[in-house]
Amino acid sequence: xxxxxxxFFTLLTCWTVQESRLQAQTKPTVTKSSPEAIxxxxxxxxxxxxxxxVKQDDQEFDVKLTDDVAIALKMNRPxxxxxxxxxxxxxxxxxxxxxxxxxxxxxxxxxxxxLISRLGNAxxxxxxxxxxxKRLNFYLVTPEDxxxxxxxxxxxxxxxxxxxxxxxxxxxxxxxxxxVMLGFRFATMNGFxxxxxxxxxxxxxLTGTRGKNEFEILTSRILFQxxxxxxxxxxxxxxxxxxxxxx
Numbered sequence: 001x002x003x004x005x006x007x008f009f010t011l012l013t014c015w016t017v018q019e020s021r022l023q024a025q026t027k028p029t030v031t032k033s034s035p036e037a038i039x040x041x042x043x044x045x046x047x048x049x050x051x052x053x054v055k056q057d058d059q060e061f062d063v064k065l066t067d068d069v070a071i072a073l074k075m076n077r078p079x080x081x082x083x084x085x086x087x088x089x090x091x092x093x094x095x096x097x098x099x100x101x102x103x104x105x106x107x108x109x110x111x112x113x114x115l116i117s118r119l120g121n122a123x124x125x126x127x128x129x130x131x132x133x134k135r136l137n138f139y140l141v142t143p144e145d146x147x148x149x150x151x152x153x154x155x156x157x158x159x160x161x162x163x164x165x166x167x168x169x170x171x172x173x174x175x176x177x178x179x180v181m182l183g184f185r186f187a188t189m190n191g192f193x194x195x196x197x198x199x200x201x202x203x204x205x206l207t208g209t210r211g212k213n214e215f216e217i218l219t220s221r222i223l224f225q226x227x228x229x230x231x232x233x234x235x236x237x238x239x240x241x242x243x244x245x246x247x
Contacts, residue, residue, distance in 0.1 A: 038217055039207045043227065044197050052197055054204060064211060065194060066220040072140075072190035073106055074205075074225045080182060081105065082164045087189065092203060093228035104226045109191030110143035115171060115180075116159035125156040134158070137183040143191040148173045188223070196224065203227050 042056035051064045076090035086105040093101060117139035119125040128134050129151060136158070140146075146159040150173055160173035171178045197204065203226075208219030 036209050037207065038210055039205075040217070041203070041205050044199050044202045044204055044224075047194060047197055047199050049194070052194065052204070054206075060215065062211075062216045063206065063208065064216065064218045065222075066218065069194075069220050069222065070190055071192040071194065071196065071222045071224065072188050073192060073196075074223050075187040075189060076101075076225060077184045078182065078187050078189075079103075080169070082167055082169075085111070089226065091226040091228040102228045106196070106226070109189065109193075113141050113143060113162040114146045114160065115139055115141050115162045115182075116146040116149075116157060119151050119156045119158060122153040122156060125151045125153070129158075133179045133181050135181045135183055137185040137187075139182065139187060141182075141187075141189040150174065150176075192224075197222070198226075201226060201229060 040054060040056050040061060042054040042061070044052050045055050045060065046053035051062060054061045054063050073087075073089070075087060076092065079088045081088055084105070085108045087108060088103050088105045090101040091104045115136075117136040119128050119136075120138070128136075141162065145161075148161070149155065149157060149159045151158050158171065158173070158178075160171040160178070163170045163172050163177070169180050169182060171180055196202075202224050205223040206217070206219045207221055208217040210216065211218050
């Protein structure tokens with residue numbers, strides 16, 4: 001159980017909590033958590049085989065990826081299209097109302113997936129497990145085997161092999177089939193490659209260390225989400241508004 005617990009808290013807690021706080025900042029800034037560490041949030045402007053270029057405000061960073069880099073999707077209101085092996089999420093746009101956000105399909109990183117979910121405190125854990133269908137909100141979907149674990153008061157998390165029958169997801173835990181509902185809140189999926197970090201279509205949150213200069217970063221962990229591209233009509237309206245403002 002120790003391995004699964006470490007995986008859960010290092011990947012899910014760090015990505016979902018720390019990066020969400022970073023995203024909530026009104027004006028993103030380079031954040032130093034140690035003399036050599038750096039954390040940034042920005043838009044991917046260029047993608048290479050082993051690196052990406054990220055723009056944060058008026059600064060651009062060359063981000064080198066380690067061999068074992070972990071790339072995860074921060075899922076906004078995920079809907080699982082099991083037939084087409086994809087998850088559909090909201091693309092983000094701070095200038096668009098929540099009801100107008102575009103939905104984007106992201107291919108699942110593997111056919112066989114596993115899941116690990118934190119169930120909160122002991123009381124929350126007991127009420128969740130008492131339901132016929134366990135609704136999970138704080139969870140990580142991953143191609144990596146998380147181990148099999150039924151929650152206890154000391155370790156209130158659930159983990160196992162994800163199985164889908166008739167579009168209904170289940171967790172296989174110690175040969176027991178547990179019916180689950182995958183909620184919208186604090187959902188993350190990892191196992192992606194750099195190919196998913198599409199230039200001008202992806203926002204990333206990452207933590208790393210400085211490279212040869214202040215604008216080079218080496219990272220082993222990236223959280224991403226799709227962004228809503230402006231249509232040609234929206235771009236025309238924006239240009240017209242800028243022109244009117246400058247006249």
